Amino acid sequence: MRVALFIPCFVDQLFPKVAIAMVTVLRRLNVDVDYPTEQTCCGQPAFNTGYWDEACTLAKRHGEIFADADAIVSPSGSCTAMVRNFYPELLARTASLRSAGGGTGVPACVNKTYEFAEFLVRKLGVTDVGAKFPARVTYHDACHALRELRLKDEPRQLLRNVQGLELVEMDQAETCCGFGGTFSVKFPMISYAMDEVKVTSIKKTGAEYVVSGDSSCLMQIDGYLRRQNLPIKTISLAEVLAST
Amino acid sequence: MNTATATALRFKRAAAAKATDLQHRAVIQKAIATYDAAVARGKTRFADWQNARSHAAAIKWETINHLDRYLEQFERNVLANGGHVFWAETAEDARQHILALARRHGVQKVVKSKSMTTEEIHLNEALETAGIKTIETDLGEYICQIRGEPPYHIVTPVMHLTKADIAQTFHEKLGTPLTDNAEELTMIARARLRHEFMTADMGITGANFAIADTGMIALTENEGNARLSFSLPRIHVAVVGIEKLIPRLEDLALLWPLLSTSGTGQALTAYSSLIGGPRQPGETDGPQEFHVVLLDNGRTRLLADAEQRDALHCIRCGACLNACPIYKNVGGYTYATTYQGPIGSVITPHLRDAHQWSHLSYASSLCGACTDACPVRIDLHHHLLHNRRNSVQRRFDQPIQRLMFRAWLWAMQSPGRYTVGGKLARLAIRLGWAKSLAQPWTEGRELPEPPEQSFHEWWKQTR
Numbered sequence: 001m002r003v004a005l006f007i008p009c010f011v012d013q014l015f016p017k018v019a020i021a022m023v024t025v026l027r028r029l030n031v032d033v034d035y036p037t038e039q040t041c042c043g044q045p046a047f048n049t050g051y052w053d054e055a056c057t058l059a060k061r062h063g064e065i066f067a068d069a070d071a072i073v074s075p076s077g078s079c080t081a082m083v084r085n086f087y088p089e090l091l092a093r094t095a096s097l098r099s100a101g102g103g104t105g106v107p108a109c110v111n112k113t114y115e116f117a118e119f120l121v122r123k124l125g126v127t128d129v130g131a132k133f134p135a136r137v138t139y140h141d142a143c144h145a146l147r148e149l150r151l152k153d154e155p156r157q158l159l160r161n162v163q164g165l166e167l168v169e170m171d172q173a174e175t176c177c178g179f180g181g182t183f184s185v186k187f188p189m190i191s192y193a194m195d196e197v198k199v200t201s202i203k204k205t206g207a208e209y210v211v212s213g214d215s216s217c218l219m220q221i222d223g224y225l226r227r228q229n230l231p232i233k234t235i236s237l238a239e240v241l242a243s244t
Numbered sequence: 245m246n247t248a249t250a251t252a253l254r255f256k257r258a259a260a261a262k263a264t265d266l267q268h269r270a271v272i273q274k275a276i277a278t279y280d281a282a283v284a285r286g287k288t289r290f291a292d293w294q295n296a297r298s299h300a301a302a303i304k305w306e307t308i309n310h311l312d313r314y315l316e317q318f319e320r321n322v323l324a325n326g327g328h329v330f331w332a333e334t335a336e337d338a339r340q341h342i343l344a345l346a347r348r349h350g351v352q353k354v355v356k357s358k359s360m361t362t363e364e365i366h367l368n369e370a371l372e373t374a375g376i377k378t379i380e381t382d383l384g385e386y387i388c389q390i391r392g393e394p395p396y397h398i399v400t401p402v403m404h405l406t407k408a409d410i411a412q413t414f415h416e417k418l419g420t421p422l423t424d425n426a427e428e429l430t431m432i433a434r435a436r437l438r439h440e441f442m443t444a445d446m447g448i449t450g451a452n453f454a455i456a457d458t459g460m461i462a463l464t465e466n467e468g469n470a471r472l473s474f475s476l477p478r479i480h481v482a483v484v485g486i487e488k489l490i491p492r493l494e495d496l497a498l499l500w501p502l503l504s505t506s507g508t509g510q511a512l513t514a515y516s517s518l519i520g521g522p523r524q525p526g527e528t529d530g531p532q533e534f535h536v537v538l539l540d541n542g543r544t545r546l547l548a549d550a551e552q553r554d555a556l557h558c559i560r561c562g563a564c565l566n567a568c569p570i571y572k573n574v575g576g577y578t579y580a581t582t583y584q585g586p587i588g589s590v591i592t593p594h595l596r597d598a599h600q601w602s603h604l605s606y607a608s609s610l611c612g613a614c615t616d617a618c619p620v621r622i623d624l625h626h627h628l629l630h631n632r633r634n635s636v637q638r639r640f641d642q643p644i645q646r647l648m649f650r651a652w653l654w655a656m657q658s659p660g661r662y663t664v665g666g667k668l669a670r671l672a673i674r675l676g677w678a679k680s681l682a683q684p685w686t687e688g689r690e691l692p693e694p695p696e697q698s699f700h701e702w703w704k705q706t707r
Contacts, residue, residue, distance in 0.1 A: 012698050012699045012700050014694060016699035020702060035707070037704070038659050041656045047629070048629065049632060050634075147613070174613070175569055176611035183606065184685055187256065188685055189263040190607065194570075197269075197573070227689050
């Protein structure tokens with residue numbers, strides 16, 4: 001199986017280590033990975049802000065780039081949900097662009113796009129990737145992975161099989177961290193309060209690390225932790241799984 | 245903020261103030277934690293909660309998609325039972341009708357049970373202005389009324405107050421001694437309200453459901469005040485939003501427990517009443533007249549929107565408010581709408597001015613907790629996305645934001661431009677420029693350390 005890597009723009013630019021870790025794990029499992037270098041952004045920021053025409057242009061572009069892959073894997077529940085849950089609606093509802101034609105690649109990539117943990121557990125049937133990470137960690141459910149893709153147990157199954165890792169659940173694992181893309185800039189004080197609530201619940205676990213599948217949540221949580229000089233660190237699920 | 249309307253600016257200021265109010269946060273977190281525990285227990289009484297939600301959604305879907313038919317059937321049955329029906333297109337129509345009715349019957353005093361629909365049409369102010377004494381009889385609403393505040397939450401009007409706050413309110417407004425005993429506080433209100441029930445000329449209620457096949461209205465409550473409000477005074481007026489229709493009496497077998505469970509975690513509320521009309525010959529109690537005011541007030545605009553019509557499924561249980569991390573941090577008053585939280589953000593732009601209230605749809609991280617909590621499966625967080633798209637299509641967005649997205653699109657359509665843009669962004673973070681560019685975010689948080697290389701560059705170099 002030839003797997004195409006769908007690396008969200010902000011992971012590409014700000015958190016390449018997450019994508020590299022994903023490549024490491026996939027290669028360890030003998031998955032043949034390819035990275036289509038023409039990819040940029042899936043269009044989610046525009047879509048979420050109401051600019052559906054702009055988002056549709058990028059959706060069509062994305063569809064053409066990924067149409068031929070056997071499977072598409074992304075280290076982000078949010079961007080995976082954009083393709084899988086929102087591309088079909090976006091194309092169906094953006095009449096001006098539909099009439100302009102194109103977008104034939106989109107349906108082809110919708111159902112073969114997977115979030116990383118989902119791909120490992122549901123598609124490959126792997127829950128033990130041979131990782132070792134001796135630390136006490138807590139898992140933050142990223143909203144789109146949890147509620148758009150219904151991934152709850154998959155990342156935890158993977159973590160439970162990591163050697164030396166102790167998984168402690170926090171009170172409100174499913175409560176949003178407050179990032180929400182442009183929301184965190186438009187309403188910074190609400191976003192900050194949500195961040196604070198999240199970190200309070202993380203602190204109570206006594207965990208050394210907060211793990212999540214989405215780097216945007218981790219950026220939000222990490223930004224608060226570092227400003228407050230708290231000793232808790234953030235790390236992506238991919239990096240934990242890449243550790244040996 | 246998509247656009248700087250006065251309401252949007254006011255929202256932003258109020259939200260910023262409330263979000264940093266740690267005492268408010270503690271009160272709300274405690275109240276909602278109690279609610280969450282009760283609802284979790286309540287759901288276990290259903291053999292299959294998810295299936296119950298689907299079934300309820302199907303009942304409401306059927307009603308809303310054939311609302312014309314069910315409304316007319318309801319009207320025919322109310323009339324057959326000896327009641328009256330008034331179709332109010334606007335809030336003003338509803339107010340004028342009720343005022344005229346009150347004048348015709350020489351009404352001097354009105355007792356009201358809890359009704360968000362009457363809040364929506366600002367009925368109390370209209371009655372008071374006309375010289376008619378109007379008393380809220382739900383304990384929470386009574387406290388709101390004597391404080392001169394609107395309800396903080398559609399189900400829990402004084403969720404934001406502690407027992408001490410309520411004692412202080414009673415002490416200041418009613419001259420009663422301070423006490424932190426809930427029962428004593430309740431008795432203070434009860435003693436005063438009992439007299440009002442006995443002397444009121446008109447009782448005004450809302451309706452949790454209006455039943456088409458019987459012409460009845462269904463009311464749920466925990467204090468017995470609604471029952472006294474509609475049974476003691478000479479005239480009973482029920483103000484009913486047209487979305488409250490359900491087809492059949494038997495639908496209550498699901499919808500009543502579903503509403504109670506989602507609203508408070510109860511299997512059923514303490515009092516569940518069905519009102520089938522005025523006192524009939526040979527009956528010893530009940531009002532002499534029964535009037536239903538069917539309120540549109542913008543609902544048919546939402547009904548005409550096939551994409552978001554399911555927002556009319558709402559049974560006003562408040563579950564989406566309690567699930568919403570935004571609501572929990574900014575509180576009910578920040579919204580400045582009758583209906584707060586996710587459902588309010590979805591419907592207010594439809595019911596009221598779309599431009600003035602468009603900011604509410606942006607005040608969400610789109611986490612989807614509301615949609616999962618909704619007992620009638622309204623696609624709440626996706627409707628926030630639909631509202632955002634509608635705002636942009638109607639050009640409520642700020643020109644600068646529009647321009648930024650055009651520029652961004654131009655960059656994202658070419659890998660070359662994207663690469664240059666990414667390099668510049670990382671440089672901006674490294675040099676500290678991004679700190680001020682992303683200023684609202686960086687006020688309380690540190691930006692990530694930018695990497696030397698993007699994944700793209702790494703791949704080209706090392707694969």
